[in-house]
Amino acid sequence: MREWPRRRSRPRRERSGHLQLAGEPVSIVEAGVVGVERVRARAAVDPVAAALLAEYVEALSDNVYSRAQVLCAMRSEELLGLCLAAGNLVPLDLPPEGLEALAEHVRRRGQRFSSLVGPAEQVLALWPLLRRHLGPPREVRSDQPSLMIDHDPAIGADPRVRQSTPEDLDILIPACVAMFTEEVGYSPLTAGGGYERRIKALVNQGRSLVRIDEGPRGREVVFKAELGTVGLGVAQVQGVWVHPRHRGRGLAAPGMAAVIHHARAHFAPIVSLYVNSYNTSALATYHRAGFRQVGTFATILL
Structure with a gap:
């Protein structure tokens, strides 16, 4: 059979x-x-x-x-x-x-x-x-190195980077909107007031870092970053941004060193972030500050 x-x-x-x-x-x-x-x-x-x-x-x-x-x-x-x-x-x-x-x-x-x-x-x-x-999808980002640091930064911190205060919100929120729009492709303000409330909450929690200098039109944000998530012993950095007029001056790495110090002193022993692999200048900045790659993320923007 x-x-x-x-x-x-x-x-x-x-x-x-x-x-x-x-x-x-x-x-x-x-x-x-x-x-x-x-x-x-x-x-x-x-x-x-x-x-x-x-x-x-x-x-x-x-x-x-x-x-x-x-x-x-x-x-x-x-x-x-x-x-x-x-x-x-x-x-x-x-x-x-x-x-x-x-x-x-x-x-x-x-x-x-x-x-x-x-x-x-x-x-x-x-x-x-x-x-x-x-x-x-609006965009597929399939290769985003996941980086971390669990020790002091490899370079000196920018002494002008400090914790944001509510008095900074008038210029901080426009800088955050500019960063988001540049990164994602649309303004977060189109979704209502949730984004502004989120930034205000991070400021009130001590999780927003900023450098503000005097510019041609008065006070302006030169560098900023937020600790977007904190938990399980890890603070994840999000929203890193340097004002376009100040890019190429080597401000980002010392700014990140200040963020690392602040995060490790007040929130978590490990600091992490993820970045698009094609953003070679950002990768160089983070490696200079002392981050190392421990994995790879991907994002499908919908």
């Missing part, structure tokens, strides 16, 4: 929305179901890679919204990996079946995001699963 080749087994969709693999369902559940300490321990395995989730993970004990925004991929009692589903979608350390279950979860709920961002292998594997649901 002729033997016919067996069919290769394929994942099977359950009515519950779980993904059936190897006899065990992979489910996406909210962090509150899994437990705060367990989720925190999972994220802390690689705190630099988890930096974009860190504040949400740290807030799990007190903030019910964070418990719904931090998602966990589970197979039975095994925690496979995490994902932040807030304004951005940020996968962390999910195996292929976890990525498929997450994509199914997002599609089923009809969620939309500003970007898909995180460790490159996660983002670039998840994107094909969500491309049709999320629509065409």
Whole structure:
């Protein structure tokens, strides 16, 4: 009797929305179901890679919204990996079946995001699963070196870089808008007042650094940066910007050294950031300040 080749087994969709693999369902559940300490321990395995989730993970004990925004991929009692589903979608350390279950979860709920961002292998594997649901991207940034420093900067700090104050907001917010527009391609003010509130909050928390000099039209921001996320022992620097008129003068590296000192003295022993690989001048600046590459991120702008 002729033997016919067996069919290769394929994942099977359950009515519950779980993904059936190897006899065990992979489910996406909210962090509150899994437990705060367990989720925190999972994220802390690689705190630099988890930096974009860190504040949400740290807030799990007190903030019910964070418990719904931090998602966990589970197979039975095994925690496979995490994902932040807030304004951005940020996968962390999910195996292929976890990525498929997450994509199914997002599609089923009809969620939309500003970007898909995180460790490159996660983002670039998840994107094909969500491309049709999320629509065409505005830009794909597939190679963004993830950098960190856990010691004093390699160069001296700019003594003029200081913590921002509410009195700086009249010129700081326009500088932040200019940075965002230059980086992303549209003004953040088109989305309402959320961006301004975010900058004011960072100033009030001591997480905004600025150098202000006298310019042709009065006070102007020469250099600025924010500690966009702080948690799990990591402060991630975001929004680094030098006024166009002052670029090429070597101000960014000493400015970053001041940011490193401030972050490590007041917030976290590790300072991180990620940057586009094609931005060679920024990469040179960060390496000069003492950062080293520890991974690669990717961002899909939606």
